[in-house]
Amino acid sequence: MSRIANAFTSGKAFIAFVTGGDPSLARSEEYILELIRGGADLIEIGIPFSDPIAEGPVIQEANLRALAAGTTTDGIFGLVASLRKKTDVPIVLLTYLNPVFKYGYERFFAACEAAGADGIIIPDLPFEESAEVRPTAAAHGVDLISLVAPTSKARIAEIAAQSTGFLYIVSSMGVTGVRSEITSDISGIVAAAKAATATPVAVGFGIHSAEQAKEIARAADGVIVGSAIVRIIAENGEDAAEKLYEFARGIKSGII
Amino acid sequence: MSTQHGRFGEYGGQYIPETLMNEIHALEAAYERYKNDPDFVAELDALLADYAGRPSRLYYAEKLTKKLGGAKIYLKREDLNHTGSHKINNVLGQALLAKRMGKTRLIAETGAGQHGVATATAAALLGLECEIFMGKEDTERQALNVYRMELLGAKVNAVTTGTQTLKDAVNEAMREWVSRTADTHYCLGSVMGPHPFPTIVRDFQAVISKEAREQILTREGRLPSAVMACVGGGSNAIGMFYNFIGDEGVRLIGCEAAGRGVDTPLHAATIARGSTGVFHGMKSLFVQNEEGQIAPVYSISAGLDYPGIGPEHANLYATGRAEYVPVTDDEAVSAFEVLAREEGIICAIESAHAVAHLLKIAGEFGKEESIIVCLSGRGDKDVAAIARYRGITINE
Structure with missing residues (x-):
């Protein structure tokens, strides 16, 4: 069984996102290990990009902080490789297509494989364009994580059928960021996806509290929390470890 | 295409x-x-027709033509459209x-x-x-x-x-x-x-070259030797080029913003200094670093101050059908002034990039040839900035 599949075998999965290199690669490693200690079942690491068009202000600023700190794509691979010596928790990278394209698809996915990254999420690579990446990712054992949105409708079945690793359900219209309420028909979207695939489905965008996570986990196999974690890092800088551990424990306890 | x-x-x-x-x-x-x-x-x-004022004029710039001593210069007057641009x-x-x-x-x-x-x-x-x-x-x-x-x-x-x-x-x-x-x-x-x-x-802007092609054939009885336009994202340029793409003898020349110069970091010259990437929904050419981070760009012209170029232009460049040249702030500002003094036309600083390249090359063409330059917009908006560039403070 792949590491990603493992994350979904013991109850609902808590998927935690951090922007790699915010505030530094060393802190990212420490913070990721704290999130895992607090209960995170899968880690998403953002490779920073100058113009992340699917992100709200919190993650946009984290991208800029990470770039200002000198974070490179190779730096992120180094972070993954270092984490791999310490944990078997699955690691999925998240970035925009341009840094991957510029690195070179073959070289990029070979580096993922060598470092021990299990999957990749590319928000600006929709299903129709994914063929230029998918075979190369697959050849290196890297799952290309597909996304579906509240607007996907008839596309859900088509996208779900091709999904590998897990299927990322975007909870709401708009960009990433904390939302007080999620109004989309999550259970309807999850049901449509599950009718088309056995791949686990996880829901992200806007989730920031244990209560919300519990609600979402009723329908989904996993919950993804990004901006709320990145905000803790933004507010606490070099001293976020304890707060991240507590936060992760809170989310995980909500979905067990 | x-x-x-x-x-x-x-x-x-x-x-x-x-x-x-x-x-x-x-x-x-x-x-x-x-x-x-x-x-x-x-x-x-x-x-x-009734609201925007089309067709826009194709104006023979006789005085400028004589000054440059080469091809007959025609200006496609998109600056005269309602709202002042294409x-x-x-x-x-x-x-x-x-x-x-x-x-x-x-x-x-x-x-x-x-x-x-x-x-x-x-x-x-x-x-x-x-x-x-x-x-x-x-x-x-x-x-x-x-x-x-x-x-x-x-x-x-x-x-x-x-x-x-x-x-x-x-x-x-x-x-x-x-x-x-x-x-x-x-x-x-x-x-x-x-x-x-x-x-x-592209389709909505192609009216520029549809009209211009008919107008020049009526005036000159032959196609122009070159058509020119400034390029940021590239909408007036593709509009100016489109109906001439099939006319092999017509050179298509896009003029991009070189800011302080393509050998400085302060430019927006995507063709001269960019590389293939994926951004803003398209695969095209972008000014970026080796990590694929989009670079900050610079031009005196806010309309050309963009790190990418439309995908059809990238392909016209790749196939060699169109040529693209960098034009600096200095050259554009000088051309802005030349056009004002020679023809009484204050054009947009964006369009002045195309005029600047025209000033460089018009003399290389024969007197029986013609060149069309797209004046994509009028320059009222730029007057204060040009004054500042020349060290003059005016109250707007």
Whole structure:
């Protein structure tokens, strides 16, 4: 069984996102290990990009902080490789297509494989364009994580059928960021996806509290929390470890 | 030129978040349905004629021609259109299309403010709500256009992220569109972004070369030796080039912003200094670093201050059909002044980039030849900035 599949075998999965290199690669490693200690079942690491068009202000600023700190794509691979010596928790990278394209698809996915990254999420690579990446990712054992949105409708079945690793359900219209309420028909979207695939489905965008996570986990196999974690890092800088551990424990306890 | 699914050679495509995919498919379907619909075409043609003032004039610049001593210089006067630039051609088309799609709200990015003004104008005319995204730095460079948009009933959002210029205005407009598609059409202002925008905008701007080709044949009885235009995203340039692409003897020359020079970091010369990448929904050429981070760019012209170029231009360059040259701030400002003094025409600083290259090459052509330069916009908006460039302080 792949590491990603493992994350979904013991109850609902808590998927935690951090922007790699915010505030530094060393802190990212420490913070990721704290999130895992607090209960995170899968880690998403953002490779920073100058113009992340699917992100709200919190993650946009984290991208800029990470770039200002000198974070490179190779730096992120180094972070993954270092984490791999310490944990078997699955690691999925998240970035925009341009840094991957510029690195070179073959070289990029070979580096993922060598470092021990299990999957990749590319928000600006929709299903129709994914063929230029998918075979190369697959050849290196890297799952290309597909996304579906509240607007996907008839596309859900088509996208779900091709999904590998897990299927990322975007909870709401708009960009990433904390939302007080999620109004989309999550259970309807999850049901449509599950009718088309056995791949686990996880829901992200806007989730920031244990209560919300519990609600979402009723329908989904996993919950993804990004901006709320990145905000803790933004507010606490070099001293976020304890707060991240507590936060992760809170989310995980909500979905067990 | 368009191949399968919005590709121009290897360039183009639809690299956008899943949330927008159904909306972009709906736009594509609506465009396919209406582009040849007689009622739609008649309504657009009537607006272009009676409201925008088309056809625009092809003016023989006799005095400038004599001064340069080479080819006959013709100016395609898009600056005389209502709202003062070529942007109205595209905006009227997209606004009518948006209404056909049942949309009640337009959003748009703007650099110099010309596209924002045009969008606000069409929204006012057609009874649509309008919100414009403009980099904060550009709202300061082009304060008059901000107030113009507000007079027209639009809300102008000053974008404070990133470099606070056109690139960031596009980012914010896309983020807004991802948040709200049901009632909102993103009226993209250039031949960029995800398919079908490069094709839609190209088709609406192609009227420039459709008219110019007929006008020059009437005047000269032969095709021009070259057509020229400034290039940021590339909408007036593709409009100027499109109907000449099949005419092999006609050189197509795009003039991009070299800012302080292509050997400095302060330029926006995508063809001269860019490389292939994927950004703002398209695969094309971008100014970026080796990590694929989009680079900050610079030009005196807010309208050309963009780190990418439309995918059809990237392909025209790759295939060798069009040539692209860098023009510095200094050269553009000098050309702005030359055109004012020689012909009594104050053109946009964007258009002055094309005029600047014309000044360099016109003498290389024979007197029996002709060149058409697209004057994409008028320069009222730039007068204060040119004065500043020359060290003169004036009260706007």
